[in-house]
Amino acid sequence: MKPWWERFPGRLEFELDELREQGIEVRQDEKAFAAGSVILELWFPTDEGEVVHLTAHYPDTYPYTRFEVKAPDLALGRHMGVFEKNLCLLGQATDNWNTNSTLFRVLEKELSTVLMTGRSDDIEAVRHLEENQADPESVYYTPQKDTIILIDGAWAIDSRKEQGEFTVGIAKNSTSLIRGAVLEIRDETGESLIPSNQVFESYYPERLQGRWVRVDSLPRKHNALEFLEELSIQHPALKKARWNNNVKGGAVDLIGVLFPEELDYRKKSDSWLFIVRAQSPSFGIGKEIGYFARTGRAGQTDLSARVPEVASITSRKVAVVGLGGVGWPAALELARNGVGELRVLDHDVVEPGTTVRWGFGFTAVGRHKTAVIREFINSNYPYTNVIDFDHRLGSGLNPAGLDSTILSELFDGVELMYDASAEVGIQHLLSDLATEFGIPYICASTRQGAWGGEVARIHPARTAGCWNCLQESFADGTIPTPPGDPAGMLQPAGCASPTFTGTSFDIQEVSLFAIRLAMSALTEGVADGYPKADWDVGILSLRTTKEELAAPRWDTFVLTKHPKCPCKNKVP
Ligand SMILES: [Zn+2]
Known part of the structure; x- marks a missing residue:
C-alpha cells in the first residue's frame, strides 16, 4: 500500500497550509517522515490565551482513521493517556471522526474543552461538555x-x-x-x-x-x-x-x-x-x-452486565429435551446467558454426518450429545449447573418405571420445558406434563429442507389452547403449515431412519426464535426483563421454492382452544 500522502495527494500539504495560515507554528518531523510516518510538532493557541505544545501522530490508515494528538508538557487529570499523554479530543470509536476534517479543525473545536474538562473536578460544570463515561487508568x-x-x-x-x-x-x-x-x-x-x-x-x-x-x-x-x-x-x-x-x-x-x-x-x-x-x-x-x-x-454479576434483560435467569432451572439441530443452540444460549441449572435429555450419539449442523465437530464424533454439551458448558460457563440424561424417552423396550423416574427427575423444580425432540409423541407427552406441573412449554421444529419451521409456546396462564389444539389448527389451516422442500427427506447410509435435509444456518433461525420465546417466559414479571410475547405460535417461511432466497418471514398466532379438541379451555 502506498503511503497515505501519496494515495491522497495534496492532503498533507493542505493540512500544513491551513495551520500556517492561522499563524500556528508547526514543524514536520523529517526523520519520522523518512521512516514512513507523519508526525507534526506544533504550538497551538487557545481562545483562553494559552499556547499548548502538541505533537500530532498520523496513522498509516489516515484519513480513514484519525490522528492522535499528544500534549507532552501537560498533566491533565482526565482525557489524557497516563503514559503516552495523548488527548481524548474525539471519542474512541471511528465514527467520531469525519474523514473530511483536519488537524486544525479538530483542535480549534475540541482543544479548549478537553483542557477545561480535563482539569476540572466540578462534575456539574463539565457534565454536558464531555462523554459521560468512566476513564479507568x-x-x-x-x-x-x-x-x-x-x-x-x-x-x-x-x-x-x-x-x-x-x-x-x-x-x-x-x-x-x-x-x-x-x-x-x-x-x-x-x-x-x-x-x-x-x-x-x-x-x-x-x-x-x-x-x-x-x-x-x-x-x-x-x-x-x-x-x-x-x-x-x-x-x-x-x-x-x-x-x-x-x-x-x-x-x-x-x-x-x-x-x-x-x-x-x-x-x-x-x-x-x-x-x-x-x-x-x-x-x-x-x-x-x-x-x-x-x-x-x-463474578456472576460481571458476566450478566451485558445482558441485563435476561440477568434474572441466573436463578432459573430449564429443561431442554432433544439436542439435535434445534436443541443444541438452545442449551448453549441458555448457558451463555447464565441460566442457573440446565437439564438436558437426549439419547443420540454425534455422527460425523451430523457435525454439519451441530455445535461441535470431530472432537465430539462418537460421543453422546448430552456428555459433550455438559462438558463444554461446565468448562466454559461456570455459573450454569448441567444435569444430563442420556436416555431415549418413550421406547417400549425401556425397563418399566425408567421413563417415569427420569421424567420426574427432569421436571422436578424446573421452570420451563424446552422441547426440541421434534417427535410428535414426545411433544404431546411433554406438553401435557408441563401443563400438569404448571410451567411454560416451548417446542420448536423445522420442516424438510429447513425451508420453514414452527415454534409454539403453551403458557399455563396465557395460552388458551393445548398442543393438540395446535395440531387441529394445522389440520384445518387456521394456523398455516410451514413450507417444506418436497424433496427434502434423506436416509443417509447406515442411518436407522430418514432425516430432513437442511443447513445449520437455516435450522438455527428456528432455534433463535424459540430461545427468544423462552427468555420472554423465563423473565416474565421481572422488572426490565426480556419483552413479553402476546402470541403463542410462530411460523417461519425461509423459502417456498428451490430457486428463490427470501428474507426470513415469521408470522405469529394466538393459540386458542380448538373446537375439535377435547381439552378444557385453560385460559377463560
Ligand atoms: Zn386442546
Whole structure:
C-alpha cells in the first residue's frame, strides 16, 4: 500500500497550509517522515490565551482513521493517556471522526474543552461538555500477553484494611505466565476478607500465595519492575521478591495493588492491578522479569452486565429435551446467558454426518450429545449447573418405571420445558406434563429442507389452547403449515431412519426464535426483563421454492382452544 500522502495527494500539504495560515507554528518531523510516518510538532493557541505544545501522530490508515494528538508538557487529570499523554479530543470509536476534517479543525473545536474538562473536578460544570463515561487508568498499564487474574467485581474489601496476603489459583502445569483467579484475600493477621471462591477453584486448583497493598494512586511507571521499585518506597517489604511459588520452569512472586479507580463516570471504586515477578533459568541465572497481569472481572454479576434483560435467569432451572439441530443452540444460549441449572435429555450419539449442523465437530464424533454439551458448558460457563440424561424417552423396550423416574427427575423444580425432540409423541407427552406441573412449554421444529419451521409456546396462564389444539389448527389451516422442500427427506447410509435435509444456518433461525420465546417466559414479571410475547405460535417461511432466497418471514398466532379438541379451555 502506498503511503497515505501519496494515495491522497495534496492532503498533507493542505493540512500544513491551513495551520500556517492561522499563524500556528508547526514543524514536520523529517526523520519520522523518512521512516514512513507523519508526525507534526506544533504550538497551538487557545481562545483562553494559552499556547499548548502538541505533537500530532498520523496513522498509516489516515484519513480513514484519525490522528492522535499528544500534549507532552501537560498533566491533565482526565482525557489524557497516563503514559503516552495523548488527548481524548474525539471519542474512541471511528465514527467520531469525519474523514473530511483536519488537524486544525479538530483542535480549534475540541482543544479548549478537553483542557477545561480535563482539569476540572466540578462534575456539574463539565457534565454536558464531555462523554459521560468512566476513564479507568489501569488500561494504560499494558498487560503481558496471555495472562489474566480473575476477580469478582462484586467483592468489597473493608476500607480500613491496608494490606495482607491473597491466594491465586492456576491450572496444573502452568508456566510463569499467570492465567488464574483470586481464590481468597486475607488481611495481615490472616483473617479472611473474601472467602474462598469455589467457582474459581474448580477451574484453577493449583494454589499460589501473593501479597497485596492498598494505595491512593498508582506509581506512574509503565515498566512493571520500575513500578514495583516505586511502590517499595511506601511498602519496603515488597522490594524483595518472595520466591515461594513454584511454577513450571521457574518461580513467581505475586503482588496485588488495590487502588481507587474510575469505574463509573467520575466515580471511583476499589480496583485491582496485579504485578508478577518471575524467575526462570530460561531468563538467565538470577535474572527476574516483571509484568502486569490483566485483571478480569468474572463474578456472576460481571458476566450478566451485558445482558441485563435476561440477568434474572441466573436463578432459573430449564429443561431442554432433544439436542439435535434445534436443541443444541438452545442449551448453549441458555448457558451463555447464565441460566442457573440446565437439564438436558437426549439419547443420540454425534455422527460425523451430523457435525454439519451441530455445535461441535470431530472432537465430539462418537460421543453422546448430552456428555459433550455438559462438558463444554461446565468448562466454559461456570455459573450454569448441567444435569444430563442420556436416555431415549418413550421406547417400549425401556425397563418399566425408567421413563417415569427420569421424567420426574427432569421436571422436578424446573421452570420451563424446552422441547426440541421434534417427535410428535414426545411433544404431546411433554406438553401435557408441563401443563400438569404448571410451567411454560416451548417446542420448536423445522420442516424438510429447513425451508420453514414452527415454534409454539403453551403458557399455563396465557395460552388458551393445548398442543393438540395446535395440531387441529394445522389440520384445518387456521394456523398455516410451514413450507417444506418436497424433496427434502434423506436416509443417509447406515442411518436407522430418514432425516430432513437442511443447513445449520437455516435450522438455527428456528432455534433463535424459540430461545427468544423462552427468555420472554423465563423473565416474565421481572422488572426490565426480556419483552413479553402476546402470541403463542410462530411460523417461519425461509423459502417456498428451490430457486428463490427470501428474507426470513415469521408470522405469529394466538393459540386458542380448538373446537375439535377435547381439552378444557385453560385460559377463560
Ligand atoms: Zn386442546
